[in-house]
Amino acid sequence: xxxxxxxxxxxxxxxxxxxxxxxxxxxxxxxxxxxxxxxxxxxxxxxxxxxxxxxxxxxxxxxxxxxxxxxxxxxxxxxxxxxxxxxxxxxxxxxxxxxxxxxxxxxxxxxxxxxxxxxxxxxxxxxxxxxxxxxxx
Numbered sequence: 001x002x003x004x005x006x007x008x009x010x011x012x013x014x015x016x017x018x019x020x021x022x023x024x025x026x027x028x029x030x031x032x033x034x035x036x037x038x039x040x041x042x043x044x045x046x047x048x049x050x051x052x053x054x055x056x057x058x059x060x061x062x063x064x065x066x067x068x069x070x071x072x073x074x075x076x077x078x079x080x081x082x083x084x085x086x087x088x089x090x091x092x093x094x095x096x097x098x099x100x101x102x103x104x105x106x107x108x109x110x111x112x113x114x115x116x117x118x119x120x121x122x123x124x125x126x127x128x129x130x131x132x133x134x135x136x137x
Contacts, residue, residue: 025059041075058091073109080113 020038023029027043034050042057050067060075070085073092086100090108097113105111 020053020055023060025057056092 018038020040021035022040023043023045025042028046029043030046032048032050033039033045036052038053038055039049039051040055040057041060041062043059044061044063046063048065048067049062052068053070054066054068055072056062056075056077058074062075062077062079064079066077066079066081066083068081068083070087071081071083072087072089073081073094074089075091076093077096079096081094081096081098081100083099084101086098086103088094088103088105088109088111090106092106092109092111094110095112098111098115099118100115101118103115103117
């Protein structure tokens with residue numbers, strides 16, 4: 001009647017008012033990051049980021065791939081952005097393709113790459129799977 005399975009996990013609830021993890025301006029990280037939380041990046045990151053919410057600060061720089069629910073870019077991104085909500089502030093400098101459900105681009109933001117809108121049925125995870133999956137007939 002009552003399950004003793006402690007391995008079952010309920011989905012994490014993201015509180016937009018929670019404190020973000022902060023990577024300072026003097027920090028350089030190489031590798032991959034996965035988080036269900038919020039990240040404020042003011043340093044440099046080289047690799048792949050899979051996260052719920054990412055803000056790249058004015059001095060921040062991502063050289064790699066971003067998969068997120070929401071992304072705010074104020075700094076530099078060299079690589080692809082795959083997110084449901086994308087906001088490019090006036091100081092944003094993006095060199096790479098952007099795949100999104102909704103996007104906001106402020107006057108002055110720089111984008112060098114393609115911008116593709118996904119439909120409501122697609123999810124960020126689907127974007128990555130489509131690139132490697134093969135349909136069988």
